[in-house]
Amino acid sequence: MSDGQEPLGGPDLAKGIALSEIADGAMLLGHTQGKPILLARCGDELFAIGAVCTHYSGPLAEGLLVGETVRCPWHHACFSLRTGAALRAPALDPVSCWRVEQQDGVLRVREKLESAAPPAQPTASGTPGSIIILGGGAAGNAAAETLRNEGYAGRITMLSADESGPYDRPNLSKDYLAGSAAEDWIPLRSPTFYRDRGIDLKLGARVVAIDARKRQVDLADGSRHEYDALLLATGADPVRLTIPGAECPHVHYLRSLADSRALVAKASAARRAVVVGASFIGLEVAASLRARNIEVHVVAPETRPMERIMGAEVGNFICSLHEEHGVVFHLGTTVTSIDERSVTLKSGETIQADLVVVGIGVRPATSLAEQAGLVSDRGILVNEYLETSVAGIFAAGDIARWPDPLTGEKIRVEHWVVAERQGQTAARNILGRRERFDAVPFFWSQHYDVTISYVGHAEKWDRTDIDGDITTRDCMVVYYRGDRKQAVLTIQRDLESLRAELAFEKTSAP
Structure with missing residues (x-):
């Protein structure tokens, strides 16, 4: 806009x-x-x-x-x-x-003033003549744009398995699914954008192998592409149910634009939906389906939603918020089977449903990288410059596990803004800039008229300090491990979220 x-x-x-x-x-x-x-x-x-x-x-x-x-x-x-x-x-x-x-x-x-392209920085010696980007999501698109913005004039090939060009993935579970955003708002760029900038975007391109020694990738259609530098930005795949009925046609996952389109089409006639999993995706889907006046039931094994990530107090608030909008929770249980009209829970309860949406997490799509011999550990390991164990191959986004300067640990984060920023940094480092990736992780989650902002990364914490009142939707929650802040969550305190981000940046600065 x-x-x-x-x-x-x-x-x-x-x-x-x-x-x-x-x-x-x-x-x-x-x-x-x-x-x-x-x-x-x-x-x-x-x-x-x-x-x-x-x-x-x-x-x-x-x-x-x-x-x-x-x-x-x-x-x-x-x-x-x-x-x-x-x-x-x-x-x-x-x-x-x-x-x-x-x-x-x-x-x-x-x-x-007349807009002018920022002056391109001088390229380092040994700049690659050709660059391949595997993946057309947040990290891949940001990397391609950054390469051109930095003055790179060589060949850029973006190989995306998706049938659609890069799009605004966060909106798939939010406004677009809720019906308050038109589909023409979803693409990040038009097809002509890539053509005009000499970015060879190939859709439906499924890579089957990477030969790191020969510096080439092989596609399912038999074609082969050579590279001087490679960025892996293959994202993550939804974890799938393995229970009876999991393959029923009314069982849906939400990862791609095609997935969201299918959900929108199904929602137009659905009356009752069961959302399996109280993840961010699951709860945002629940809110969007309620906006379409569909009865929604959420099934999850935890005692309160989002407690592991945000703590008991925020979990209780999120649960109450959804209940105020008519969502029915079935917590402390799981789905054991699905048929064309209902789902059956481990507790023995049966819930009628003509739509089932599964949101039980994702797994990083690392198989290609691992087969190529790249070192991995719950993600592809990269250094502070986002370079993998093989020189000339970088990784960004959901698949990358990088050294976090704030915590001193290697972390992997599955959030849109992090992926985009890593794509930008990886692009500059492919050009020899030697720029540390030290951006503080940030994400937001939208539930009805409430937006939750979160900066930092707290896989573990010892205590939380709450300033304000969560129930009145005006608060800041600080997560500590020992005496050190790990993350800050805010509701309706946007400026404090920005200040927390800046404070984290100063803490982690070399």
Whole structure:
């Protein structure tokens, strides 16, 4: 979405304001020529950029100013005040820049500046002549775009097993499934985008083998592609049920756009659904199906949803939130069989259902990499530059297990923003930049009108501190291991989430 979608607010900056109205290190929302403008002051310099994030139209004026950058409060995209460039995912497009004029203590925002591509950095010696990207998801798409943005002019081939071009996967379980977002909002780019940038995007391309010694990949159709550098971004596959009836036609999984389309089609006639698993995907699907007025039952083995990841207090809140919207939970049990009209639980209970959605987790798609001899341990092991055990082969996204500077441990995270940021870093390192991947993990989860934001990574914690009241949907939860913060969860405290991210970055800085 462009930076002109929001209602205008603040002063008309074309008419001018006193310089004293904006302090050093402060931001001010205004408008000019019918466009919302963010005015920011950094020392003696003033910057004016589009005030709306190019990701989901978040209000940048409510974000955080960090040096000569501003971070979006919704999903933590970051933009340059000087150039408007999108510096960090999930935003991929820049915001506009405007000329600021100062005279006699009055500043005015004048004309919109012509956008210019950021100057490409000099490429290191030994830059690969051809690059193959396996995977057309978050990491793969971000890597391809970054390579071109960095000035790489060699051959880029993106091999995606998906039949659809790169798309906004988080929306598949949220607004698109709920019926509040049209499908034309889902693709990240148009087909012409890739053609115009010389990115050879091959869809439905199933790779069957990687020969790391010969530097080539073999496809199921018998074709072979050679590479000088390879990025593995194959993502993850849903864990599937292995119970009687698991292959019934009304049993669905949600990983791809095709999966979501099938669910949307089925939901148009469904009356009662059973969601197997109280994962993020499972609960977001539950909320989206309730938005379609479908009766929803959630079956999960835990005593409260999301407790392992977010703790008992947040788990209780999520459970209550869904129950307020009519979801019925069946916790502490599992599904033992499915037939065309119902599911049977381990407890012996039978639930009538004409739609079953399974969300019991995913597994990283690492088989190709392992067969090629890459070292793995619950994911493909990479160093701080996202390079695998084989020189010239990098990995990013759901399959990569990397050294986290915050915890000192090797971690693997299955979240969209992390995958995009790793794709961006991997691309620069393929070009020889030697850039450490030290971004703090971030994700968001949407349940009805409640968005939960989470920064950091707490696989284990000893205690939590809660500021505010979870039940009133206004809180910050800090997860500790010993005396060290591991993660911060917020509800309706976007600025505090950004500040927590920044604090983690300073803690993990070399």
